[in-house]
Every structure is written in structure tokens, then in C-alpha cells.
Amino acid sequence: MLELYHNINSVCAQKVRIALAEKGQPAQEHLLTLRGDQNEPAYLKLNPNGVVPTLVHDGTPIVESSLILYYLDETFPSPPLMPTDPPARFQVRMYNKLIDEYVHNSCTILTFATAFRPNFLKLPREVWLAEINKAPLKRRTVYKRSVIEHGLDSEFVADALAQHQKLLSWMAHALARAPYLAGESFSNAECAVIPYILRLELLRLEALWAEHPAIADWWARMRARPSVKAAIFDRMTEKEWAPFKGLEPDPWPKVEELLQRGSS
Numbered sequence: 645m646l647e648l649y650h651n652i653n654s655v656c657a658q659k660v661r662i663a664l665a666e667k668g669q670p671a672q673e674h675l676l677t678l679r680g681d682q683n684e685p686a687y688l689k690l691n692p693n694g695v696v697p698t699l700v701h702d703g704t705p706i707v708e709s710s711l712i713l714y715y716l717d718e719t720f721p722s723p724p725l726m727p728t729d730p731p732a733r734f735q736v737r738m739y740n741k742l743i744d745e746y747v748h749n750s751c752t753i754l755t756f757a758t759a760f761r762p763n764f765l766k767l768p769r770e771v772w773l774a775e776i777n778k779a780p781l782k783r784r785t786v787y788k789r790s791v792i793e794h795g796l797d798s799e800f801v802a803d804a805l806a807q808h809q810k811l812l813s814w815m816a817h818a819l820a821r822a823p824y825l826a827g828e829s830f831s832n833a834e835c836a837v838i839p840y841i842l843r844l845e846l847l848r849l850e851a852l853w854a855e856h857p858a859i860a861d862w863w864a865r866m867r868a869r870p871s872v873k874a875a876i877f878d879r880m881t882e883k884e885w886a887p888f889k890g891l892e893p894d895p896w897p898k899v900e901e902l903l904q905r906g907s908s
Contacts, residue, residue, distance in 0.1 A: 646671035647700040649690065651678050652884045655751060655839035656709035657697040661875035662835045663713050667720045671699070683778045694780045710740040713832045725832045735826040739814070739833040743840065747811050750804035751843055752784065757791035757798055758847050758895045759887040764792045796898045802906055805899060808844065811837070812853050819858035823865075830869070838866050842876065846888040848896055 648664070648671040650657035664671055676682055682694045690705045691698040699706040699715070706715050717725045727733050756764075764772045776788045790798040815837070818825050825833035841863055844852060853859040866872055 645702055647674060648672070649674045649676060649687065649698040649700070650696050651676050652879050652881075653887075654678070654696050655843055656695070656748070658839035658842070658876050659709050659835045660697045660699065660712050660716075661879075662838060662871050663716050663725060663832065665871035665875045666723065666725060666830070666835070667716060669716070669720055680775070680778065683780070688780075692780065694778075708744075710744050710836060713740070713835055717832060725830070725835065727827050727829070727831055729827065732827040732831075735818070736831050736833045736836075739811075739825060740836050742807075742811060742814070743836050746807040747840055749784070749787070750807040751840055753787055753791055753798070753800050753804040754808075754847060754849070754895075755843065756788050757795050757801055758891055761792055761795055762892075763887075796895060796902070802902055805902060806906065808840075808849075808852060809903075811840065812856060812859060815859050815862070816853075816856040819856075819862050823862075825862075834866060838872060839876070841866075848891055848894060849899060851896055851900070 646664075646669060648657075648660065650661065650673065652675070676687070676696055678696070681687065682691075682696065687698075688694055690700065691707050693707070697709060697712065699712045701715075701719065706712050713725070726736060772792065773789065776785050776792075779785055779788075787798070787800045790800055815825060822828055824830055825837060841853075841859075844850060845863075853863075867877075
């Protein structure tokens with residue numbers, strides 16, 4: 645039996661839901677609001693880092709979204725989401741490593757600096773500080789505090805943009821040679837990357853790949869894929885869309901300015 649503890653808008657949970665949909669594997673769902681319930685003692689017993697997703701398979705908790713992707717492919721091998729060719733398998737792992745080590749935190753920085761910031765600023769400073777200080781991973785508290793206070797002027801934003809540009813450059817290079825990120829078929833590289841491209845789009849930052857038509861073509865195909873539709877778009881209600889609607893100010897002019905400054 646599979647159980648999935650997740651949140652609809654969580655990029656890490658989205659990648660696992662895509663993989664489950666590709667595998668045709670149903671899971672009993674436990675939705676978290678991420679408004680403190682991820683730090684409840686009962687959940688921390690399953691996932692000591694207090695993050696989503698957590699997959700529970702026959703009573704055994706499996707954590708870390710990239711490791712869950714590998715676990716699912718090993719446990720439910722058909723259809724495969726890992727290539728058979730060793731260089732292509734290496735490429736899948738490289739995408740996951742880049743995301744785990746750099747892109748995910750960068751995505752959090754950009755999201756909190758833009759879409760999530762207004763709601764925090766409606767609260768007294770001591771209230772939102774107390775909330776973000778509950779996170780077991782204290783490094784996240786540091787950059788969340790910075791971007792909530794300073795928005796896109798935070799010291800962490802330039803590097804966050806650079807990490808996304810690195811991901812996009814990898815994608816453009818791969819897609820110039822093959823239709824998918826790790827070769828000729830959909831793989832765990834797609835599962836891992838799709839949520840981060842969606843998040844950039846939701847933050848009105850799709851101009852980041854304006855000069856890469858191969859990425860635009862890939863993204864159109866991914867958006868139309870049944871697993872992506874079922875795992876992400878069909879699950880998003882007005883509540884999930886709300887943080888990304890009517891972003892004010894529009895993030896792109898400031899982002900464009902930072903990119904130009906970084907390249908000069």
C-alpha cells in the first residue's frame with residue numbers, strides 16, 4: 645500500500661505525483677497545508693525535516709523527493725522512468741543533483757520574494773518570524789527572512805537566478821540533441837524538472853527561456869502530457885492559483901535588471 649503526504653503546490657510533491665501517474669500507481673493521500681502541520685510531532689516522526697513529500701510504502705517512510713523517484717522506479721519498474729543507457733541514467737541523476745543542491749532552494753527564494761511575500765508582510769514581523777523559525781532546516785529560515793524583508797532586492801536573489809539559468813542551459817543543450825532531457829523518452833529527469841519550469845511560469849518569468857525555442861517546445865509537450873495534467877493542473881483549485889495571480893509588482897522588470905547587472 646502506498647500513502648503520500650503532500651501539498652498541491654509543493655514542487656517536490658508535484659514531481660512525485662507525476663511519477664506515480666506515469667506508473668499508474670494510486671496512493672492514499674494525506675494533504676498538508678504547510679502552515680505549521682508539517683512541524684507537528686506526528687509528521688516529524690515520518691519526516692524529521694518537516695518537508696513534503698513523504699511516501700509511505702507498506703508502513704516504511706521514504707523521504708527526499710529525488711530518492712522517492714528512484715525508489716518508485718525500482719519498486720514499480722513498468723513503465724521505466726530511468727533509461728537503460730548508462731550515460732543517459734547519469735544525466736537523469738545529474739538533473740536531480742542540480743535541483744537538490746541548488747535549484748530547489750533557489751526556487752524557494754524566488755517564490756518567497758514574489759508570490760508569498762505579500763501575505764507575510766500583512767502579519768506583524770514577530771508573527772511571521774516565529775512561523776519561519778519553526779523549520780527544522782535553519783538555513784532556510786535565513787534566506788526566507790531575507791526575501792520576505794527585501795523581496796527581489798535580497799542578497800540571495802542573484803544567485804537564485806543564476807542557478808535557474810544553469811538549469812535552463814543544461815536543458816537547451818540536451819534538447820538540441822534529443823526530444824527529452826535524458827534522451828529519446830520521458831524519464832525521471834522530466835519528473836524532476838517540470839515543477840520548476842511551471843513555477844517560473846507562474847512567477848511570470850518565462851522570458852528566461854525566450855531565447856531557447858527547444859525549451860518552449862518541450863514545455864508545451866510536457867504541459868499537455870496526461871500525467872502532468874492529472875498530477876498538477878487538474879489538482880490546482882482557485883486556492884492554489886491564488887498566490888500567483890495578480891503579482892504586484894510584476895517580477896520580470898526587476899529580474900531582467902538583475903540579469904543585465906550580472907552579465908555586465
